[in-house]
Amino acid sequence: MLHVPTIAKRELTSLFYSPVAYVVLGLFGFGTALLFLGGFGPGAPAEMRNLQWSVLWLMVPLVPAISMRLISEEYRSGTIEPLMTLPISDTQVVIGKWLGAMGFLLTLMIPIALMVLVLSINSDPDLGPILVGMLGLLMVGGLYLAIGTFASSTTQSQIIAFLVTTAVVLAFSPLAVMLARAGWVADKDWLKHALFYINVFGQFEDFSKGIIDLGRVVFFISGTGLFLFFATLTLQSRRWR
């Protein structure tokens, strides 16, 4: 795991060289600022729950845009070859790339941190739930990025990687909830439970209330780990083909 930070650092730096990064940063900053302003004023509750829920939606199209190039770009430009002929394992490459994207996700959160600051200057918010909510957002983002890393490892087209990631991310939240309410699912208890379980928005709910539930944390960490494992397998699969 020695080389993970090196790969992560390069990935983060190169993200900042791509125009996509600035579009995502801009849209995200602008979107969150508008949402924050909407709920900011005399008499409004000094909390960020509504904002965090909206951010959750904003992340659906924006996080896949961060992860889409991670491995696809290496395939397309051929740099995958000098990378994979280095004496480092595929796992390190995948984790390094995901971690670099996580670094970018943290950058995205800076405007929200500033809003927390503005909120605490103007009133006296309960920081606990706000910080736990932010942690929840990072967990969701981490899972989305892992899904994105996996999608990116399957194709050399960034657009396909983006679309597949968005589709899977949607399947993990709104779609899962809708399906769970569908007639033909209603009488199959196990399926309903499974669909509710994989619902990312549902898993996030406790975080937004300021509760750190170990089960929820395990859900996000194991989900992230699973998709990173899939990405590693895909990267290795060139050796079986």
Next chain:
Amino acid sequence: MIQAEQLVKWFGPTRAVGGLSFSIAKGQVVGFLGPNGAGKSTTLRMLTGYLPPTSGSASIAGHNVLTDSESARASIGYLPESTPLYPEMRVEEYLDYRGKLLSMPRADRVRRISEVCDRCSLSHIRRRLIGQLSKGNRQRVGLAQALIHEPAVLFLDEPTAGLDPNQIKHFRELLGELREKHTILLSSHILPEIEKTADRVLILKEGELVADGTTDELCAKVHGGPRVLLDIEADAQAVQAALGSVQGVREVQTTPHDGWCHAEVAPTGNDALQDKLVQALAHKSMTVREANHRKPNLEDYYLQLFSEPNPAKARATA
């Protein structure tokens, strides 16, 4: 240093490499030749551990590329075809990144980056973005990254593709310096290039090894052997008669042009015949404008090899 045993690679129903075996001793510079699609790049990818062979095995410096992959990969430097690099990185930044991933300590990296930049004439563009470099300079960055950790073995896939003649000359000089420290396997389409630099030549055809030997050994196999080329002021028949009577001449081919006659003489042995031929012509008062002894080169052998049916296939169908 490099050992390949019965390497086979199938891509779906297509066989890219079929049963390739060779071994390259330490310090050899080996040229890897063959037409496009002969399996050169695939072979290099298998040797560098990027692609596993369908069957067979390979080892680098005693490490099996499949079972002991990371040790094998640590002892190679690889310049892939078309030199893929990160355009958004600076030259020295990229070299440092590669050095780190090769577990080189900081002091070593600093020293080696300066050394390889010197060696590959990159010192004046160390701070430039790779994306802004010319093809030739990118190629040098690719070479520099392959050299950064002083690997025992260097794999260079068409290192001179896209370079101008001046850069090719520099590259040849560089290769001359590198051969002291590294075992080198380089693929190329430029035959005179290989002829000048390689100790040994491997030629691939349809995924099979069809020739293996030093340039001299291979050139000796060219049908017809050496030739003498003459340009004579006379008509073709007279030239035929004059040259055909000289002892040691096996065959004379003449092509008349503008009142002159171009003659190609094949001697029976390997002796240089031009003195005798010129004397014979002078005897007949014919003016000779040019007389050259031409030894067959690698290109002759290569063309001869690829104008014949595949010897391995011919054997199989017989």
